[in-house]
Amino acid sequence: MPEKQIILIIVLAVVIVILAGGFVALFVYYHHVRRRDSDVDALTGGKTKNRFFMDCEKAVKKIPAEKWALAVIDIDKFKLVNDRLGYEMGDRILLRLHSTIGDSLEENEIVARISEDNFAVLIKNASDNDIENRLESIFTEFDRRNSLFIKYPMTFSAGVCRLGQCTGKNGAIDFTAAVDRCKLAKKSVKSYHTNEVAFYDGRIRDISMREKDIENAMPQALEHNEFLCYLQPKYGTENRHIVGAEALIRWDSKEFGFLSPNEFIPVAEKNGFVVELDFFILEEVCKLMRRWIDRGITPIIISVNQSRLHINDEDYIWRLREIVDKYEIPYGYIELEVTESVFTENTELMLKILHKLHEIGFKLSIDDFGSGYSSLNILKDIPADVLKIDREFFNGTVNSSRGRAVISSVVDLAKNLDMNVISEGIETGDQMEFLKEIRCGMVQGYYFAKPMTIKEFEEHWENDQQNESNDIFNDTFQFEPPLEAGN
Secondary structure, three states: OOHHHHHHHHHHHHHHHHHHHHHHHHHHHHHHHHHHHHHEOOOOOOEOHHHHHHHHHHHHHHOOHHHEEEEEEEEOOHHHHHHHHOHHHHHHHHHHHHHHHHHHOOOOOEEEEOOOOEEEEEEEOOOHHHHHHHHHHHHHHHHHHHHOOOOOOOOEEEEEEEHHHHEOOOOOEOHHHHHHHHHHHHHOOOOOOOOEEEEOOHHHHHHHHHHHHHHHHHHHHHHOOOEEEEEEEEEEOOOOOEEEEEEEEEEEEOOOEEEOHHHHHHHHHHHOOHHHHHHHHHHHHHHHHHHHHHOOOOOOEEEEEEOHHHHHOOOHHHHHHHHHHHOOOOHHHEEEEEEHHHHHOOHHHHHHHHHHHHHHOOEEEEEEEOOOOOOHHHHOOOOOOEEEEOHHHHOOHHHOHHHHHHHHHHHHHHHHOOOEEEEEOOOOHHHHHHHHHOOOOEEEOOOOOOOEEHHHHHHHHHHHHHHHHHHHHHHHOOOOOOOOOOO
């Protein structure tokens, strides 16, 4: 082979080797950059969820799982923080929380943001009290730092799971399952009013499994008529006779027995089934009113609770009207109750929906007023007919002059806004007399009557009407003693 050809082949081989080496180097570089980027949270600059799990596995290999605990921390109602303060400020708050947690860590402990406002922390195991104190100190330090920039109250929830509880048969830790257990514990105590720390245990696991069983049973239970409509009377404070009622749902389950609403309503709200339950109760109320009208009885106004989940349902108003029109019930007999907390989610859309419902002719009431989310600024814009004072307002409040002044002011405020006022949860004669004194128009509670079946309510209402007739007769035809001579 000629010498020139040999040289050319050698040069080409060298070029190919160089190019191949360059491609390999580029591949390694970009792979390293991509891996580095996938390990770094874009917002906090800290670890991502995947990197956190990898580093936790390394930590557990060095130090036994029994020596570790996992905590998941989040800011309560963080969506509201974003809505009110803006996303830029929300991001700064998350960054501030990440750095506060990071500054509190001891050797080998790890923190990462694992979702929008959820932070996972691998911390050294200790007693419940010691771990709770550590987390509380983080919350306190964050409040101190955050207050230097913005005056906005925030509360935290934290769930804690000890990794010794999460060891598999082969000794490995399922960190995804550990995070889920932390979240279960966290949800069990979330209050939105105070910082809360909860520890995962067998009780929480049992609660979670029962909730899942209840969730799975709901659709078939509705189909098999296991859900029932109950009514709780509302009374006028002046004449103490029935002036309305609230429709409530109960579940007489073939599988679980008679379930408290406190047990199945939160589950229905989480999985969205509460929407179907709301429409079921509305239809039961319309059936009842149709029966009354056909018998020549003028209905009383019945309030029906409406979940916050309706706000995102484009067919919500259409479905409401479809049910009421089916039974030819005048809209004014139906009072739709919305809890005041719905206005923390999408105020503008909620107000738009309520104005439309009011224009159609439905009565509207604000439930749970005074439960902690009140906004007097929003109150003036809500087209409500009734303001319902929450039962928690009366826990000891009427026993103090300041508490009585607050309730009296709320009643006066509602009247100035052309709203009727009803107080719920009334259980004592002292509460009743106070509300009559400040001219609160209606009351509801065990002092008068508990929620009852429709049949029981009709009997109760009939007796009340007879008593009212007797009251009128006695008031009108009272015996007057003769005047003494000379007067």
